[in-house]
Amino acid sequence: MSAEFQLKILNTLADDRLQSAVYTATGRLKDRRIENVAADVLPDYQELRSQANAIKKHAIENLDHYLEEFERSVEAHGGKVVWCKDGEEVSDFILGLAKERGSRLIVKSKSMTTEEIDLNERLEHHGLEAVETDLGEYILQLSHEKPYHIVAPALHKTRYDVAEIFTERLKVPEELVIEKQTMIARGVLREKFLAADIGISGANFLVADSGAVVLIENEGNARLTTSAPKIHIAVAGIEKVIPRAQDLATFLKLLARSATGQLLSVYTSFLSGPKRPGEVDGPDEFYVVLIDNGRTRLLPDRGKRQSLYCIRCGACLNTCPVYRKIGGHSFPWVYSGPIGAIITPQFMGVQHEPGLPFASSLCGACGEVCPVKIDIPKVLLELRSDVKKAETRDGQNRLERLGFRAFAWLMTKPRLFEFVGRMAGAMAPATDGRWIRNLPAPMSIGPVSAWLSQRDLPPPPSKSFRELWRRR
């Protein structure tokens, strides 16, 4: 584990205000999800999950076929598909287009994929202004932060924090009423929507047979982003493709419920192609940028490629007892929580943060709530094995490996195991059955001292089970 990861965890645990904000906000989302997937509300919830998993599995195993079909469908509607290997290719495309069209101002709706490739920073570096229009994202853009949560990016911000950010960055008088804060942001953003040359969105689904980009949102900003400016660019990971429009009947029932506990989000937009002759709304130009950025690296692995099924609902974050303690910013990349813990090592390499797959009690709550049934605990276990293989190859963590070798050897020697247990017991202090609070320095080392830093240790019994059994 890197010192940075460790430090971020400790700092978050020590921040009482943050602890309460995150625990409360995730708890609310978690409870609303439970209510709206309950058997009396959605009787076929488990069947829907199985179906969603089957569709995603099929789509990922036939990705080439469906992506090409998607491209043909988009082009048939007058749109254009742009294939990009990584973030640099995406920004090169957008910068080139902006230069050709003389564009300066870009409005953006919420997109984790563009966060993943630091698109705003890349565009701003070349003199373009990119404005986030999702309220949470806008708050974070003003405070120069990354999203704290996949779905609720400013989940960690209280209204007092927001008031402070607005006062400082927008030079407005202090405003603590949430509705009024929203109106302040709306006032600023309306002007941006009307003046923008390009709108950039993400995509929740790419539908191969109809060529539609499906966007799911609550604020209406994605609808404005994709219709007010003359140019709409949707940036999407290649794993977002699904075969048929009718598959949405499955996913739309699951996504909003899993994400925010809504039956359906406020706006669901199906966008295919630019404005047609005679239409009044819509952009003149429509592009879908398909990005790999490491995704194809997952495809050969039968066990782990299910990580690409994710529809970014965030349910695993809200239910995760680890995320609810360490928050989103402790994670080493933009994707946090259980899904972040499995995709970060696969996109960035296990060495990016070798401690990440281990930061889990393997409680399995994430897998239980995943609407597309990704077996997150199983993938975590496989990644742990990958980390250890990499460490062995690089000659790291030798002491731990030696420890586990010794453990495995000892566990095949029951007599010796018994003897070692008896020796360890004999060394422990007498406590008359009370649990042990501290041990003398030579014994309080490594895992023992880590345990004792938080909890008491059980006093060793005078006899092990096998000794008692023999005398029975």
Add this chain to the structure above:
Amino acid sequence: MGKRVSLFVTCMVDQLFPKVGIAMADVIEGLGYQVDFPEGQTCCGQPAFNSGYRAEARTVARHFLDTFEASECIVVPSGSCTSMVAHHFGELFQKEPETLARVHALEKRIFEFSTFLTDVAAVDDVGARLEDIVTFHDGCHALRELGIRSAPRRLLAKVRGLELREMIPAEECCGFGGTFSVKFAELSGAMARTKIDAIERTGARTVVSLDPSCLMQIQGALSRAGSPIRTMHLAEVLASR
């Protein structure tokens, strides 16, 4: 199935909580079973498996397979260790068809203690009596990997004098997680304290669970906080008269 039962008491019960193993043996014998303890047993290998050391886990798993080869029915006082054998041994031996066949045969013969009582022995009432107010902690692997929810509650409901008060949430992890508890000690400790808050809200005097490892985490944190609440394994509750 014959009336013979082999105990796999787990390394933790063997070395730290032997009374849990004795209580389990008493309850099972009380139902007319002949109980044996294969002396070669040690551990299921989960610590190595969960830490990413699969070759080492395989070594321990092989030893387990050899030790319990002759056992017709194996009962375990832990959902987590049962799940390691019944769900994860298979992953370890995917490339060894012969061993995998032995694993699959074993999977059908191994039972977590509470489900052994309700599903194999087909009893809810083992004649226990305990005057106490208890709350039940669902171990994560028992709950989510083995799907055990009702068995321990059915058994507790039949204990004379016992009042069960459900905690909210009962299903949230206690933060143990094996080596996680020491690799991420502060985080694990924070999770335990959240669990303890939920336990305290019930007003229960005793926390019951199927898993000795959860109980070690919870009792360790209760003891550190100076709480009078105690922990008991389900087997100890059911052996109370």
